[in-house]
Amino acid sequence: NAGVTQTPKFQVLKTGQSMTLQCAQDMNHEYMSWYRQDPGMGLRLIHYSVGAGITDQGEVPNGYNVSRSTTEDFPLRLLSAAPSQTSVYFCASSQQVNYGYTFGSGTRLTVV
């Protein structure tokens, strides 16, 4: 099993550009989430999904958009990149509620 696959691993964007961070899991997990990791702060939840077709906002959703058209994929879209979105982004999936999350390897994004 590949687990949770995130692409790309590294990305540099210019302010105002848009892009999509890809996340795919092959474990048939219902729950998927996107987190960002910033120095001195805990992982912060951006958006989450409890199943295909269902998404909702987390703690820091502004400037990001998600969709969940299949169980496997949960892309994160940056609509108009800002320097404040420079961060490491992690996608994670979980089989069901009260199960631990499996994390992807992360995407390091720099916005200049």
Add this chain to the structure above:
Amino acid sequence: ILNVEQSPQSLHVQEGDSTNFTCSFPSSNFYALHWYRWETAKSPEALFVMTLNGDEKKKGRISATLNTKEGYSYLYIKGSQPEDSATYLCAHDQTGANNLFFGTGTRLTVIP
């Protein structure tokens, strides 16, 4: 959004020492408490998920306890080894939808 606090922020122990750290969380709206281990250059890895007051979990030399009434959890490592060096994260599910609010972690260094 209610804070999850972890202490200490970091600690160094000698190989063979036993150690423990604390995770504090709001006792209201409790659904689950997660512990993760995060090694440098890797992704967080789930250790335990605890849901009931008084829960105790064990995995090898690592164990955890949960007190939901007073809002804390302890993680214990018995006979620390250099390979235990990592950041240990706790996360609180306040919504029942497996949405996690993470603490900033305790960074453990085990000195050979």
